[in-house]
Amino acid sequence: xxxxxxxxxxxxxxLLRTGQCVxxxxxxxxxxxxxxxxxxxxxxxxxxxMGLQVLWSLGLACLDVYALKIKRDLHNPVxxxxxxxxxWVTATLSLAAACSSAGVTVLFARDVHFCRTIPQFSCGRFExxxxxxxxxxxxxxxxxxxxxxxxxxx
Numbered sequence: 560x561x562x563x564x565x566x567x568x569x570x571x572x573x574l575l576r577t578g579q580c581v582x583x584x585x586x587x588x589x590x591x592x593x594x595x596x597x598x599x600x601x602x603x604x605x606x607x608x609m610g611l612q613v614l615w616s617l618g619l620a621c622l623d624v625y626a627l628k629i630k631r632d633l634h635n636p637v638x639x640x641x642x643x644x645x646x647w648v649t650a651t652l653s654l655a656a657a658c659s660s661a662g663v664t665v666l667f668a669r670d671v672h673f674c675r676t677i678p679q680f681s682c683g684r685f686e687x688x689x690x691x692x693x694x695x696x697x698x699x700x701x702x703x704x705x706x707x708x709x710x711x712x713x
């Protein structure tokens with residue numbers, strides 16, 4: 560298998576996984592700090608999806624640290640297949656959660672004008688959380704494409 564930027568067991572892979580974990584955690588933190596987020600299913604789905612992403616990315620980041628520490632190659636076809644499936648599943652869930660939350664946020668801000676009529680409504684925090692979720696998805700999509708490329712090069 561080829562060594563590609565972002566592949567498992569490399570410094571770039573560790574940075575990619577750390578970025579996914581940090582931005583997903585930031586999305587969760589900002590959404591949880593917003594008042595009334597739990598009243599809307601899309602926001603709860605965003606929390607659940609980003610929580611799964613934090614766990615997945617943290618686990619793979621720990622595996623990258625271990626591989627870097629013992630200087631071992633993680634390009635086993637079975638292991639890369641597992642990474643491909645996990646990355647594609649979490650990428651799909653994260654994109655769906657980010658898009659649904661963005662739709663609800665746009666509905667609140669521009670269509671029904673909750674943000675102007677109810678000042679204690681946390682529209683700004685919803686928007687920031689959704690932006691972090693999209694950055695997380697961007698990093699996940701890069702990682703999933705790298706994994707797919709590695710699997711295809713077997």
